[in-house]
Amino acid sequence: MSILEISNLKFSYGEKNLFNSLNMRLFQNDHLGLIGLNGVGKTTLMNLIAKKIDPDEGKVTWENGVSFSYLDQHLKVHDEISVYEYLYNVYDDLFEIEKKINALYKSLETETEENYDKILNKAYNLTAILEENDFYMIKSKIENVLNGLGINVDNSFLLKNLSGGQRVKIFLAKMLLEEKDVLLLDEPTNFLDPIHVEWLSKYLVNYPKAYIVISHNTGFLNAVTNTIAEINNKQLNIYKGNYDAYILQKSMNDERYAQEYNAQQKYIKKTEEFIKKNIVRASTSKQAKSRRKILEKLDVLDKPTSNKKIIFDFPFSKSFHKEAIIIKDLEIGYDKVLLPKINLKIRFGEKLAIIGKNGVGKTTFIKTILNIIPKISGTVKVSELNNIVYYSQDLKNIKEITPVEYIREEYPLMENKDIRDLLARYGITGELALKTMDKLSGGELTKVRFALLSLSVSNLLILDEPTNHLDVIAKEALYKAISLYPGTVILVSHEKEFYKDLKMKEVIFS
Secondary structure (H helix, E strand, O other): OOOEEEEEEEEEEOOEEEEEEEEEEEOOOOEEEEEOOOOOOHHHHHHHHOOOOOOOEEEEEEOOOOOEEEEOOOOOOOOOOEHHHHHHHHHHHHHHHHHHHHHHHHHOOOOOHHHHHHHHHHHHHHHHHHHHOOHHHHHHHHHHHHHHOOOOOOOOOEHHHOOHHHHHHHHHHHHHHHOOOEEEEEOOOOOOOHHHHHHHHHHHHOOOOEEEEEOOOHHHHHHHOOEEEEEEOOEEEEEEOOHHHHHHHHHHHHHHHHHHHHHHHHHHHHHHHHHHHHOOOOOOHHHHHHHHHHHHHOOOOOOOOOOOOOOOOOOEOOOOOOEEEEEEEEEOEOOOEOOOOEEEEEEOOOEEEEEOOOOOOHHHHHHHHOOOOOOOEEEEEEOOOOOEEEEOOOOOOOOOOOHHHHHHHHOOOOOHHHHHHHHHHOOOOHHHHHOOHHHOOHHHHHHHHHHHHOOOOEOEEEEEOOOOOOOHHHHHHHHHHHHHOOOEEEEEOOOHHHHHHOOOEEEEOO
């Protein structure tokens, strides 16, 4: 029996129809990967499943009593509490039982002998509930999840003081500790180092309940899924097995869909021709009208989508024969020094990958050399010959303006057609270009921001986690642009496969 059923689901944004009668069932042992290119509606479908938005048509039905928790891309929580308070809140009901037990034992001091056994039995029964729920293992459970996800913060550290990546990891930790019947995970690996992705993979593989996970990390999907659901052609196609099994089955599925589409198009054309010829004849008018009604009710298949070509571009300015950046005895941090003194010479044209655990100071280093935040001590000499383009991983304060308006803010004289053409090269076409930025998916936002950056000439690229949220096709386009770029590149990334293939020099922060 399914614990979640999606039936005849339709949803649209404005005139853009995302889904055509989606149908899906989730079972208790399903570890399901939800995939598809940026913008096809993965996060929207997850929001529909989580009951955060309502469908235009169709139903999302949860079996009675089934609980779920949702890690989305734009989590908002009360952040004036400490990390440990936030996590210990998961077990509030058990702590309440402990209070009742303590109160019962205290009452024994004044109770009569005839009530003594009754109260003692009640206390024993409540204690059994705590033992069944591993109450006395809570601290070790929390520590295990914090260590597994690479979260190293003081007990009293407030949520509001965490970086964006640390916050996501804390929210993820809470979900894992809650152990709900279904986990809804939207890109859970974006801020995890490879070692912590591996830990999460093992945790999820052994998770005894169901989950749905959105991810562009194919290795992760391969490890943790036994079912793949792909949104394609506004439909949801289900494939049994992991990501590799999906790849093998997909080509056959796409071929079958193309055949069905072509057959339907022939039927529509033939029927329309019959109607046109026979609608005015008295002897055949009734038959023609009948066929027209059939056509009107027909659920017309969308034209098979081919993978749109995406082009990332970093226009190059000029070469020079000096070091691009010279760093001597640099100490970085906010209230305290995060790393040992950094000494580094970056030659022009060199490509560097800055790697290290989350929270170690990679982004702080980038912001320090760009003079966005002050250094604690040491020197940073950035050559005056550098023309710098900087991609920040920070997606905060996204304005409620469209991608077209976002580009025009920086380039007010740019023609509307040129802006639309630019966005189209990054896969932002049609209504997407006129949708407000806060309504775009993480991958679509990233593409819009790179479209804007492509209007600046440079010889030094500084890219902080640029692959977060990008689908496979977009990552390939970004990879190609970086590999062809003749200037200096400083890349912060947790995706080992990405920077390894680019043969970058690794600078390890620890």
